[in-house]
Amino acid sequence: MISRILAAIALFAAFSCQPAEQKPQKPNIVLILADDLGYGEVGFNGQKLIKTPHMDALAASGKIFTNHYTAAPVCAPARGMILTGLHSGHAYIRGNDEWRERGEVWDYAKAAADPNLEGQRPLPAETQTIAKILQQNGYKTALVGKWGLGGPLSEGIPTNLGFDYFFGYNCQRQAHNLYPPHLWENETKVSLNNELIVPGTKLDSLLDPMNLDSYAKYFQPDYAPDVMHQKALSFLEENSEQPFFLYYASPLPHLPLQAPKELIMEYVEIFGEEDPYDGSKGYFPARYPRATYAAMISLLDQQIGELRKKVEEIGQLENTIFILTSDNGPSYTGGVDFEFFDSSAPFSNGYGRTKGFVYEGGIRVPMVVNWPGKVDAGTQSDHASVFYDLMPTFCELIGVAVPDKTDGKSFLPAILGQEQEPHDYLYWEFPEYGGQQAVRMGQWKAVRQKLKEGVIQTELYDLSSDPQEQNDVSDQYPEILSQLEEIMKNEHQTSSIERFQIPVLDM
Template sequence: MMNKLSFILIVLFSLACNSKETHLSKPNIVLILADDLGYGEVGYNGQEIIQTPQIDQLAAEGKIFTNFYTAAPVCAPARCMLLTGLHSGHAYIRGNDEWRERGEVWDYAKAANDPNLEGQRPLPSGTLTIAKILQQNGYQTGIVGKWGLGAPLSEGIPTNLGFDYFYGYNCQRQAHNLYPPHLWENETKILLNNQLVVPSTKLDSLADPMDPSSYKRFQQTDYAPDLMHEKALAFIENNKDQPFFLYYASPLPHLPLQVPSENMEDYQKVIGDEQYYDGSKGYFPNRYPRATYAAMISLLDKQVGEIRAKLEDLGLSENTLIIVTSDNGPTYTGGVDFDYFKSSDPFSNGYGRTKGFVYEGGIRVPMLVNWPGKIKSGTVTDHVSALYDLLPTICELIGAKIPVDTDGKSFLSTLLGKRQEPHKYLYWEFPEYGGQQAVRMGKWKAVRQNLKEGKIQTELFDLEADPKELHDLASQFPEIVSKMEEIMKKEHSPSSIERFRLEALGD
């Protein structure tokens, strides 16, 4: 007959096994969201100058998505839609919004000193997010990097929206300085060993712009991407014994052009001498803009590699899904030479075609997923999907109920190499940069521009034949245009926020 001690040992063994099985059935998830990283700025998509060996290796050992899109062509709305699974016709945040009714929110120095002026319009605290769903399913959740969805003293802070831990920039405009005077850790303002330098600061009038020492004030002590990276590694270490979700919202390679000098030495040799950037577009001046920008992306790549190495050191690799993508296409300003780097290749480049716009260069982004033993190594998919698909995908992955009102569609089957029912179409609207709409349906792409001028003109492109969207075929295929316009009407709902309304659409 079983004695009491034997019974207790069996129960404890059973509990330990069940705990292990529960953890293994709920993989860790690391979502790395680069900031303004262009489709053509990674090696696996053809980049030849900027070196991204760690990202390329992850891609080679995982799955590359060639038809992956952001949900919006700028920061805040893309992040909102990622977290909520809603597209821009339904989401609460549809554009960048500094929440101007608070006062002098555009004054960088005043906002840096006053949390009442810092940050963007908040998501309501009751908003359902990926992080909340994961919390409810036993995950420890953390965000390290850039938030942009609610000011420090508002309801829209990360710890009100499903995250157990936050470290980084609350405000995306404060992120216009990579040597900031402060960052945030949960609800605490952390002062850094940096002086306040406003992003519009220029070189001293008597400074020699060809002398690297003239730029010293723009390289200080505490480099925010390095501090955040340390916190990301610590979050993994601290949660190694339980399922975790790390949303690593890196500020790289978003402007300004700032990186510790030692990071760009190799690129100075490769690129050679170059014309300095004078800071004329509101960002800091820089002596070696091309070398700096390349080094920022390579630093991001190095940090991705260190995240992977940490997972391997802890024995977590096979139970961790890693996603690496970007919030929108590359920038067109601030000293970035998008033509030199072919940042949007094979799509159109430059202002009007990249960040801020719903053409391919602004919304088609790099995307890879790596999960050893689960995702077949060295695979590529042309499955059409978007950031707002991540929420239903993660729900299906962990066995959680997918919210009925999501605009997303799980692509877990695609990840696992199974047959996947595609989206009928993807939809975008964007109330900034003149007001825009777009639809992707099969090989067809419809685009509307300048809606705020009252213009309702639909362009139509065949992406298979014309990925640069140079040839408008609307007059040749009126029936396709009609279908696209029906979708645009169906998917648009008036925003509850006046700033995001489009009168041309009946708002």
């Protein structure tokens, strides 16, 4: 009897010593969203003048998506549609809305002092977001960078919409200064060691505009991109033992032209002398505008390299998927020399064709996915994907059901090199810059402009032969045109916000 008991104890001990079967760890996600970074401004898409070695390395060891699109050609709606998985015919936020009924929201100094004037129109707190889905499934979630989807005292703050941690600019207008007087950490206003310099402040007329020292007041102690970057690195360090989602929404290279002097001077040595930018259009002046812009992109590149290094240091590199993209096409103002850098190559450059517009230069954006051991290194995909695909993609990635209310389609198969079902079409509408619509269906792209003037005229382009959208062939393919116009009609729903309504589409 005793021997049987001893045998049973030994058997129990043997089983109890065996490790329990462990479930595969959910992959960490690092989503890097550049601000106004053009399709042609990165080395892996052909840029020759600006150094982006870390982005290029991410591409070389990962997969480039050559047909990736933002969901809107400006900041706030693009960010909202990433989070909600809805296109601009269904989304709540469809444009930049400064929520002007509050008061003097465009007065930078007043808004810096009064959080009631800061921030944009808020997403409702009950909105379903990518961050909420990940948070509810065991992820620690953080947003570091620029928000733009609800003022500090509104319901639409990051910590109400799925983020455990937030540090950065709540307000897009306040981000028009990269040496701001404050940033936000969750619901707390954090003062920086910077004087208040209002965007648009001109160079003193008594100072020599050709002397870099004359621009001293535009360089201050606390450079927001650096301050925010350290918070992102700390988040990674502190959350290495559980799945994490870091949404790194950098303000770079969005204007104003401000960068660390040492990086600027590196490009001055390359580019040589240039005329200063006088600070018109509401931005700060800059002694070396081209060199400064290139330095901003190179700084972003360095920070991306540091993020990846930190993930490697905490032992999570092989279990982390990195996604790098941009919120919309490049700027055309504020001292940015888009012709010098060929910012939208191979698409059209300049006002009317880049940021703010639904032509390819405004909505086709750089895109790289990197996941060691899962994504084939040095590959490309021509699958047409878009921001509102990220929600279903992340849901499939972590094995949860996709919300019923989404316009996206998971492109995880394309990421992993598997057979991918294409979209039937992609849809955009944009109530700003005159009111616009666009549809892409395979090689075909339909565009409407000036809808706020009450006239509907549809252009048609064959992107396979005309990626710059120079030759309107609407009169040659009436059946294709009719099909795309029907999509435009069906995908539009009237916005509940008057500012986002396009009356001619609701007639």
